[in-house]
Structure formats: C-alpha cells, structure tokens
Amino acid sequence: MNLINTKMESLYTYLDDSAAYLEKAQNLTYLEGLAEAGENLFREEVCQNVTMEQKNWLLDKLDSLNLEELSNEDIRKAFQLAVLKGMKGAVQPHHSMTPDTVCLFLSYLVNKVIGKREESIHLLDMAAGSGNLVHALMNQVTAPLSVTAFEVDETLVKLAFVSANLQKHELQLFHKDSIEPISYNPVDVVVTDLPVGYYPKDEIAAEYALRAKEGHSFIHHLMIEQAINKTKDGGFLFFLVPNFIFESDQAKQLHEFVKGETNILALLQLPKTMFQSEQFGKSIFVLQKKGENTIQPKQALLAELPSFSKKEALSDMMKQINKWFKDELRIE
Template sequence: MLEAKTNLEKLFVVLDESAELLKEELDVTYLEALAEAGENFFQGEVVQDLTSSTKKQLEQRLQQVDVESLHKEEVRKALQLAVLKGMKEATQPNHALTPDTVAVFISYLVNKVTSKMKDVTIGDPAVGTGNLLTAVMNGLPKKSKSYGLEADETLLHLAFVSANLQQQEIELYHQDSIRPLSLAPVDVMISDLPIGYYPNDDIAANYELKAKEGRSFVHHLMIEKSLELTKENGYLIFLIPNFLFESDQAPALNAYLKEKSIILGLLQLPQTMFKNAQSGKSILILQKKGPDAIQPRQALLAEMPSFSRQDALADMLKQIDRWFKEELNLS
C-alpha cells in the first residue's frame, strides 16, 4: 500500500483499492465499482454479496479512514481523483470531469451572485458525478439545497454516493433534462454543458432553440431548459465551448438570450488548460430577466490568466470583485 500522508491521499488510496477489488469480483467497470465502494464507506459496512476473502479485505479498508471526520472538500477531491482514473478507461465522450480549478472558480462566482441571498437553491441539468455541484455547495457559507439531473446511471450513482459522503443535501433525478419535467425554479443554475446533438427530434420540437433543419444542439436546448427552471432575477453560470456563438444556429441562441436574460459576463479560460484551441472553454454568466434584474453598464469580459500564475490571478480577481460591486452592487 502507498504511504499516504494527507487525509485526501488516505481516502483516495482506500477508495481506489476497494474499487479495484470490487471491479475484479463483480466484473464491472472501475467507475461502477467506485460507486459501490463509496456506498460501503457511507453505510459503514460492505453491502455487496461477495466472497469472504474479498469482503474481509474491504472491511479492513473501511477501518482505515473515518470519512465523517474529514472535511467535505477532502472527500470531494479524493473521489475526484478516483473518478479521473476511471474516466481514462471509459470510452463515452460525455464522461469528462470539470477541472478542479474551474469548479472552485465557479464556486467563487456563485458566492458573488448569491451574496445578498439568505439561503440558496441550485440546479444542475447535467450533474454527472456531482463534482461541480458539490464544489459549489462546499464553497457556500450559507445553507443551500440543490438538485441535479443525469441520464447516465453510473454517473448518477457516483453523484449520489459523493453527496452522501460529503453530507450535502442534493435531490438527484435519473433523467434527461431536455424531456418534460416539473421542478421548482432555483436561484442559481450551473452546468458544465454537454456538447453535441440531441437525439430525440420530437422532444426538441417543443423548444424555441430547436434546429430549423436536422438535429438540434443539446447545449442550446439545455440553456433554454435552464432558463425555464431559474427564478426571475436568478443567475445562470455555464461552462461553455468557445465556439458556442460561432455555429450556424448561434444567431437564434443570441436572440433568445437577449430576450430572456441579461448577459452579465463571459470569461475565457486559459488555453493552457486544454489540449487544443478547439477544446477551449469559457464561463458564461447570465441573469434571468425580472423586475430586480440589473443591466450592467458594461459586461464582464476577460481572458483569465493561467490559474498557476498566482499574482496575475489575484489581480484578475480584484478586477472581478470591483466589477460585481460597481456594476451589480454585490460584494
């Protein structure tokens, strides 16, 4: 066993070893086994029907870490490391994790837009493993409730285990968020938007942002659904591809956003975070129109410096803080 020094490393090692044992015994993928391992740590016992030797090895690992005594962020990051390992063997293109620095930065932005709210409700229409949503919730100093939707059963199981281990109150739905659903609107909608085409043309036909011809973009439909599920004056913070406003369907998206929301900001993430220019991303910040929505004199438009350049990043955060205070009266 590796010599683990920090709580985060200790938890990662026992989760990883437990997942490998379960993967072998149950003949499942690493990610499925990781969800099962997480379930054991939450229940405090081995819940699967296994051979006595595997069960004994898993029970030994359960005794090595007291998850309840750990900080929520230690638990989230340990799970994130294990999920990243599992993603490398997964072949599905949508199995990708929001980079940790980006998740924490989105948490900072959510703190900004909710600074005057007493408690906060948050939604994520493509919650995945719950990494972004729990990072945001862990960063909030006030009470928050949230929900997440996810069509992939393995990712949803991981999100469920992750929320339980971090003791966060999240309602999770095994559902494609483009289909009809009735959920209470939230104060803030966040998402690392999945990119691609939506396969069901009949359901897409009910959306204003459906394609005039051929398949509709799932990311456009998800933006429309998210606005529908956000309270008046509420906020939406999305991780989007840099090419979002360059496609042949972009004019319709632009017109729709101007009609339903105020575009508060667009922050381009450093290119060094991505393999190539085509995979570059930005953070889009919107406010849904309502009686108290504020139209800033100028939108927050910036190219973020590398997150490893501490001085440049600190300077950028000062500028962003000033913008929120001067333009939106938010501290």
C-alpha cells in the same frame, strides 16, 4: 506531507484499491467498482454478494479508515481523483469532469451574486456528471443551499449519489434527462458544465424555441433554454460553454433568445493551458434572467482569465471582476 493530505491520501488509497478489487471480483468497470466501494464506506459494511474471502478483504480495507476524521473537501477531492482515474480508462466521451480550479472559481462567482443571505438559495445543475461541481459548490458557497441536480448517465449519477452520502450533502438528485419536460419550483441560481453535441430526441426538441430548423438540435442550446425557463426572474445562470458557441450556424438564434430573456453579464474565457487543444477550450457564460429590479450592464464583462497557477495575475483579474460587479450591477 501534512496530516490533512495524508488523510485524503488514505481515503484515495481505500477507494482506488477497493474499486480495482471489485472491478475484478464482480466483473464491473472501475467506475462501477468505485461507486460500490463508496457505498460500502458509507454503510460501513460490504453490500455486494461476494465470497467470504472477498468479504474479509473488503472489510479489512474498511477497517483501515475513519471517515469522521476527513473534511468534506478532503472527501470530495479524494473521490474526484479516483473518478478521474476511472475516466481515463472509460470509452464514453461524455465521461469528463469539471476541473477543481474551475469549480472553485465558479463558487467565488456564485458567492458574489448571492451575497450574504440567510434564506436558502435553490441551486440547479442540469448535467451533474459525477457531482464534482455541485459538491464543490455545496462546500464553498456561504449561503444555505437547496440543490436539485440531473444526470442521465447511470454510472455517473450513482457516483454523484455516493459522493453526496459520504459528504452528508442533502440534494435532490434525479437520474433523468433534464431537457425532457420536468416540473419543479423555479430556482435562484443555475450552474452547469454543459454537455456539447446533438440532442437525439427530435420530438422533445420540437417544443423548444432553440430547436434546429433541420436535423438534430444542439443539446447545449436546449439546456440553456430549459435552464432559463426554470429560473426565477432576477435569478443568475452560470454555464461552462465551448468557446465556439457563438460561431455555429445556430449561433444567431441562440444569441437572440438569450438577449430577449436575460441580461448577458459576462463571458470569461478559461486559460488555454487547461485544455488539450484549442477546440476543447471553454468559457464561463454568466446571465441574469430579466426581472423588475435587474440592471442591464452598459457593457458585458469580456475577459480571458490568466492561468490559475499565476496567483498575482489571477488576483488582479478578480479585482477587475469585483470592480465590474460594483460599477455595473451595484453588487459589492
């Protein structure tokens, strides 16, 4: 095993052992214990109210690790592995994580549309979860980023916060429902793995064009509308959407709204092998908000991505995507 993997494994072992220990000692869930273990590591001290014996055990674990030896990607990946372990034991269906390969592919697409810019790009994630996607983007996107992220789940937002601290990432992270009225400057880029389902707050949904005519509205539709409204003219939006997004009874309404406000650039279906069953399949939906200098492509890029493990097929697909961006949007 090479040195980098060994260091990453050491961090994972620290996080896993300490999270499991705090889970029992403090009567927490594993994910809550993980956030506490990460906080201890960041502060280089035991932050919990524990017995002297428990404190010494936790301090011994802390002393076994030197965070300065690890890269941000090592930290992100080790933290992500521990979060994934915790999510397997969690009962909440919304506790899920954007797969690493998808994070890296989205980073490639964001780099593609941003190009070589020296000024800071304002990026928004409407539903950050444990922060894996937004932290991957902060590590992989070449332009300087100013990042705003929202997450409504208390445990997940704490995990995202701790992961940001460990990677020394600066971002505005809000423990808030991003569909509620919010005030901040329009952003250049939105990247969000959309939650899927019904939004329970009908009085807030009533203010949206994409509200349901009867019953609860779709949270993923409302989030798309909010994101478009919060994006600058000419800005880009990348959503992970369910494959069935244009098959529901509200699909026509969604399509008309999106078409009116944006240029639909691409719908890239993720490999079916990534999902337990077809009903959970997702696609990357790429939009550009209409503006003075935006180009309406003659044809949107529609493709089914090959397995990310098939390097040759993936390389061919990326050549096709690069050619499409060059031919249709004049983006090199």
